[in-house]
Amino acid sequence: xxxxxxxxxxxxxxxxxxxxxxxxxxxxxxxxxxxxxxxxxxxxxxxxxxxxxxxxxxxxxxxxxxxxxxxxxxxxxxxxxxxxxxxxxxxxxxxxxxxxxxxxxxxxxxxxxxxxxxxxxxxxxxxxxxxxxxxxxxxxxxxxxxxxxxxxxxxxxxxxxxxxxxxxxxxxxxxxxxxxxxxxxxxxxxxxxxxxxxxxxxxxxxxxxxxxxxxxxxxxxxxxxxxxxxxxxxxxxxxxxxxxxxxx
Amino acid sequence: xxxxxxxxxxxxxxxxxxxxxxxxxxxxxxxxxxxxxxxxxxxxxxxxxxxxxxxxxxxxxxxxxxxxxxxxxxxxxxxxxxxxxxxxxxxxxxxxxxxxxxxxxxxxxxxxxxxxxxxxxxxxxxxxxxxxxxxxxxxxxxxxxxxxxxxxxxxxxxxxxxxxxxxxxxxxxxxxxxxxxxxxxxxxxxxxxxxxxxxxxxxxxxxxxxxxxxxxxxxxxxxxxxxxxxxxxxxxxxxxxxxxxxxxxxxxxxxxxxxxxxxxxxxxxxxxxxxxxxxxxxxxxxxxxxxxxxxxxx
Numbered sequence: 001x002x003x004x005x006x007x008x009x010x011x012x013x014x015x016x017x018x019x020x021x022x023x024x025x026x027x028x029x030x031x032x033x034x035x036x037x038x039x040x041x042x043x044x045x046x047x048x049x050x051x052x053x054x055x056x057x058x059x060x061x062x063x064x065x066x067x068x069x070x071x072x073x074x075x076x077x078x079x080x081x082x083x084x085x086x087x088x089x090x091x092x093x094x095x096x097x098x099x100x101x102x103x104x105x106x107x108x109x110x111x112x113x114x115x116x117x118x119x120x121x122x123x124x125x126x127x128x129x130x131x132x133x134x135x136x137x138x139x140x141x142x143x144x145x146x147x148x149x150x151x152x153x154x155x156x157x158x159x160x161x162x163x164x165x166x167x168x169x170x171x172x173x174x175x176x177x178x179x180x181x182x183x184x185x186x187x188x189x190x191x192x193x194x195x196x197x198x199x200x201x202x203x204x205x206x207x208x209x210x211x212x213x214x215x216x217x218x219x220x221x222x223x224x225x226x227x228x229x230x231x232x233x234x235x236x237x238x239x240x241x242x243x244x245x246x247x248x
Numbered sequence: 249x250x251x252x253x254x255x256x257x258x259x260x261x262x263x264x265x266x267x268x269x270x271x272x273x274x275x276x277x278x279x280x281x282x283x284x285x286x287x288x289x290x291x292x293x294x295x296x297x298x299x300x301x302x303x304x305x306x307x308x309x310x311x312x313x314x315x316x317x318x319x320x321x322x323x324x325x326x327x328x329x330x331x332x333x334x335x336x337x338x339x340x341x342x343x344x345x346x347x348x349x350x351x352x353x354x355x356x357x358x359x360x361x362x363x364x365x366x367x368x369x370x371x372x373x374x375x376x377x378x379x380x381x382x383x384x385x386x387x388x389x390x391x392x393x394x395x396x397x398x399x400x401x402x403x404x405x406x407x408x409x410x411x412x413x414x415x416x417x418x419x420x421x422x423x424x425x426x427x428x429x430x431x432x433x434x435x436x437x438x439x440x441x442x443x444x445x446x447x448x449x450x451x452x453x454x455x456x457x458x459x460x461x462x463x464x465x466x467x468x469x470x471x472x473x474x475x476x477x478x479x480x481x482x483x484x485x486x487x488x489x490x491x492x493x494x495x496x497x498x499x500x501x502x503x504x505x506x507x508x509x510x511x512x513x514x515x516x517x518x519x520x521x522x523x524x525x526x527x528x529x530x531x532x533x534x535x536x537x538x539x540x541x542x543x544x545x546x
Contacts, residue, residue: 048454089445093259107454
């Protein structure tokens with residue numbers, strides 16, 4: 001699903017944000033992306049959702065080398081990715097309904113279908129009474145739920161969420177996590193960036209830990225950590241470590 | 249065509265001034281095209297009106313006796329009538345000659361002590377080729393100094409002038425359309441910069457460039473039609489007004505001079521299509537601008 005091989009990210013002349021990051025994420029896996037604030041979680045997600053080109057290394061998504069993609073091929077790939085941005089990035093002049101409907105409209109889904117699915121999902125995230133509300137009139141937590149609904153409405157193959165529970169209370173946070181798990185059970189690969197240790201410890205999913213600009217994959221179930229310089233990611237949920245691609 | 253839009257383009261300041269600019273450019277186009285069409289019609293009418301005519305001028309000496317003058321005039325008329333291709337010849341009365349000279353000599357031209365030549369208006373078949381040189385030589389044997397004029401030089405000069413007016417009108421139209429296109433480019437780029445954040449989100453969600461371009465081009469088409477219709481309205485009113493003013497002035501100063509500024513129905517249809525042309529130009533310009541700009545984004 002996702003392969004990072006020797007990936008580095010550096011902004012202008014600043015220090016490297018990520019350095020020689022190598023891992024693979026299997027289809028249908030669920031990972032937390034953890035690390036201290038400023039460690040590079042958002043940059044890594046940006047690379048994953050094709051919002052940033054790595055300075056060095058190879059990134060492969062859905063079996064395609066991102067560097068080899070031409071511009072016309074990117075939208076189709078992006079439509080397979082749902083993104084929950086840390087700052088929500090809702091479109092201010094669009095209603096809650098229209099913000100959530102956006103991925104479906106871009107995909108060319110019929111309006112009758114859009115109405116049905118969007119209304120249903122917004123009811124599920126507790127926003128059925130705010131269909132016509134503009135983002136500016138919603139609380140931070142409500143905006144976050146709209147952002148999550150927008151990310152999942154088109155049933156993406158890959159869901160990337162940047163601090164998706166940062167602005168909601170525990171009850172809503174748990175509910176959203178169950179939503180992510182449900183999507184994961186239906187086949188969506190999920191990566192959630194968070195610094196909420198309580199949340200991470202509550203769910204026993206693998207962790208991508210960014211430390212010192214590099215990454216370590218940690219699986220709480222076998223309680224084993226693997227350094228990035230050795231074979232790293234599991235091939236599929238529930239299995240042990242696998243070899244780094246291309247390395248015997 | 250003007251369906252759902254994710255970008256708030258209709259709230260931009262440009263949405264308020266673009267129709268006026270496009271309207272003004274359409275107005276200029278309407279005036280220029282109307283002038284061109286009218287000039288074309290006038291040129292055709294002059295060409296047709298003069299194609300079947302010759303003018304023969306017989307400068308009888310003042311001291312020539314009346315009988316002798318009548319005899320020479322009869323001979324000349326006979327010669328003209330016998331010329332192949334000629335269908336008729338009429339000697340103009342003094343009052344008719346005075347009317348022709350009135351713009352230069354005033355209403356009392358015949359009362360002035362100025363020797364006026366005898367003028368013969370000759371009509372001919374438009375497909376006939378008359379040996380003007382031979383006719384002139386034979387007439388000069390009857391009346392020394394006789395002249396034959398088929399108006400060719402005058403028509404060529406007049407048509408040349410009218411053609412240059414048409415070139416001027418075409419240049420003005422091209423300039424107006426060019427200015428409209430430049431304005432659309434400027435407005436579109438401003439819109440792209442203003443809504444960069446939204447465009448980025450829509451892109452990341454998976455919208456192809458054409459999805460975003462469609463919103464800009466719809467907006468440009470809508471504003472183009474609005475401005476175009478306003479420009480056409482003012483332009484049509486101006487064309488009608490100028491037509492009436494010119495018709496009134498020309499009629500008052502020079503009745504009979506064919507300078508009709510009224511347009512034919514098909515010419516009005518051409519003018520009616522101009523807003524659509526301008527709107528389509530705006531639409532394609534916006535689309536091209538967006539596609540080129542987005543190609544530089546990730």
